[in-house]
Amino acid sequence: MNAVDSARLPPRSAGNIIVAIDGPAGAGKSTIARHLARRFGLLNLETGAMYRAFALKALRAGVSLDTVSALEQLAAHTRIGLEPADGDNRVLLDGEDVTALLRDPVVTDAASRVSIFPTIRAWMVRLQQQMGASGGVVMEGRDIGTVVFPHAEVKIFLDAAPEVRGMRRYDQLGPQPALQPEEVIRDLRARDERDRNRADSPLRPAEDAIILDTTHMSLEEVVRAAEDVIVAHLASLASPTRH
Ligand code: DC
Numbered sequence: 001m002n003a004v005d006s007a008r009l010p011p012r013s014a015g016n017i018i019v020a021i022d023g024p025a026g027a028g029k030s031t032i033a034r035h036l037a038r039r040f041g042l043l044n045l046e047t048g049a050m051y052r053a054f055a056l057k058a059l060r061a062g063v064s065l066d067t068v069s070a071l072e073q074l075a076a077h078t079r080i081g082l083e084p085a086d087g088d089n090r091v092l093l094d095g096e097d098v099t100a101l102l103r104d105p106v107v108t109d110a111a112s113r114v115s116i117f118p119t120i121r122a123w124m125v126r127l128q129q130q131m132g133a134s135g136g137v138v139m140e141g142r143d144i145g146t147v148v149f150p151h152a153e154v155k156i157f158l159d160a161a162p163e164v165r166g167m168r169r170y171d172q173l174g175p176q177p178a179l180q181p182e183e184v185i186r187d188l189r190a191r192d193e194r195d196r197n198r199a200d201s202p203l204r205p206a207e208d209a210i211i212l213d214t215t216h217m218s219l220e221e222v223v224r225a226a227e228d229v230i231v232a233h234l235a236s237l238a239s240p241t242r243h
Helices: 029-040 047-061 068-078 107-116 120-130 142-150 160-170 182-196 220-236
Strands: 019-023 044-046 080-085 086-094 137-141 154-159 210-213
Touching: 019 029, 019 080, 019 142, 029 044, 029 137, 029 154, 029 220, 044 047, 044 080, 044 086, 044 120, 047 068, 047 086, 047 107, 047 120, 047 137, 086 220, 107 182, 120 137, 120 160, 120 220, 137 142, 142 154, 154 220, 160 182
Parallel strands: 019 137, 019 154, 044 137, 154 210
Antiparallel strands: 080 086
């Protein structure tokens, strides 16, 4: 992120505000959230990592990903923690650091499947609300601005065309990717379909979210636009005309 002109604005703490970043897979939420957290002195909390950690536990336990009662039983004996560290999150599953295991495509697919169940979501939402209760956070996910923190001071919904998001994901896979670009785009579309069409808290922008379509934007432009949203909010707080 060194291409970003971080000297453009003086460093400024955003205090205890809550910044909600939502959007589909591959829209750049993690990168932007990490940057905003560093820039404004906020904690970055990646809620997708929590669904991924629970999915990992279900896979390890051999629990059917479609049987909600089995998942609920498992959830009753599961502890999930996020430890923000230098803008990223260490993810603890029952005390074990599982951070390095969560990007596996099998875990990715399983996370999207377990996240359709309302009782699993209610449990996660409760945890997320506790984690962000004192503010001073950027929280990133699918339902932060709509369900977890509907009163968040700043809501940004990042989107981009599926082909563009798929290619961004493909480029992150390293020098000898196991998947072809078409396969990455296909998997991403399947996940989109589930995330957008589930009955409980489907992925959608909050009514008061600022929507950034990043299809034709560079990373630097997206960072700048997201920063500007927060700066505008902070300026509105400082404005003497505010009632
Ligand atoms: O953001 P991510 O790709 O790490 O999320 C993994 C899955 O978790 C995603 O397919 C949907 C689910 N998820 C969710 O339903 N609600 C959230 N707030 C975050 C993630």
